[in-house]
Amino acid sequence: MTALLKQNINSHIALTDAEMEAFCNLFQHKIIKKKNFLLRKGEVCKFEGFVTKGTFRVYHIDKSGREQILYFAIENWWVTDIDSFTTERPSQLFIEALEDSEVLLISKKDKEFAYTNLPKIEKLFRVMTQKTHVALQRRMIDNLSKTADQRYLDFIEKYPQLNQRLSNLQIAAYLGISHEFLSKIRNKIATKK
């Protein structure tokens, strides 16, 4: 059940078998059907999750009703609203399953327990947050400097697995463009080749 989680943790830091067991035992397995929500705007995010099956999208809905996707999470990715989870304030985000999915969830209390009793877990989350932050910095710069065409080409090159699994609607909401315009970009790319 937690094999993928253990492998993921191993890719960041080294834990003894006992530490690994102790930590992984804190997670609860949960099944989320397609179109169901792990979190809705207004709720306090009470978990940090690790995806073992399926796809989630973490998104925001603005005043005019448009959706902006902060990130996708598929197998082997972590998912949470880190803001709401740490501050315990209502979330501004939605986390929705785009397919029938499964996650391992750890509660805030159990995570705090791990921080105090398993010092390396503090390092694990520092390292993971740093890596996530670096990726977001790159995306920020790309969004400031690149045209939508280029961002789309980058996306399909960087995340071929996501490109296969996601509708163009979802990809457009991630790139920050209308799906109609994405369709025109795709047409332009296809006819150019």
Added chain:
Amino acid sequence: MTALLKQNINSHIALTDAEMEAFCNLFQHKIIKKKNFLLRKGEVCKFEGFVTKGTFRVYHIDKSGREQILYFAIENWWVTDIDSFTTERPSQLFIEALEDSEVLLISKKDKEFAYTNLPKIEKLFRVMTQKTHVALQRRMIDNLSKTADQRYLDFIEKYPQLNQRLSNLQIAAYLGISHEFLSKIRNKIATKK
């Protein structure tokens, strides 16, 4: 010399006086004159810095020569290229003083020393990275959902101190628009009131 740094650390976590002294003693004071660089593209970032005086901008230059500002750092802010610092690979970024400035710098080796010998420092940087990450997530969503006018209004409301100290050139590079267009936005706002 390190009073501001101590105050900043206290705003994130609680350290004993001995821990605080031990940690703050690892920092070196450095003066950087206006238009000089703390880091240039191609160099490995060997420090994490805390600004005690002045202003820095952390920016990227794209293929067409346009500059995108990742963030500004004034007194009481931290500054580094976290990507280059952790991976020890050449940086893609420039860090430049926009005024005569002063920073407290900690080297990678000393930071590692702190992580192993002062466990709370691990927590300090986890917490700080989380907060920075949350701020960047918000900026990302704003950039995906809001028009340049609104982002500018948000900027001057959120960072009045930066708005005062920075040229419109710098602000435009942060917002991801041309400075000419920022000028037109400013005109529109001024004549509307």
Added chain:
DNA sequence: GTCATTTATTGAACTTGTTCAATGTTTTTT
């Protein structure tokens, strides 16, 4: 204080991306 440099403004032509509406295609549900 003057000259040179940098920063800010404005207008015109252009490019990128949006909106809306209509139509076709695919997927899901029953």
Added chain:
DNA sequence: AAAAAACATTGAACAAGTTCAATAAATGAC
């Protein structure tokens, strides 16, 4: 298998933002 729903494409009119060039204003260097 048919009907409904969701997704994708296309075109036309529009809005947002860029580029280039010219000029004005502010700042810095000597």
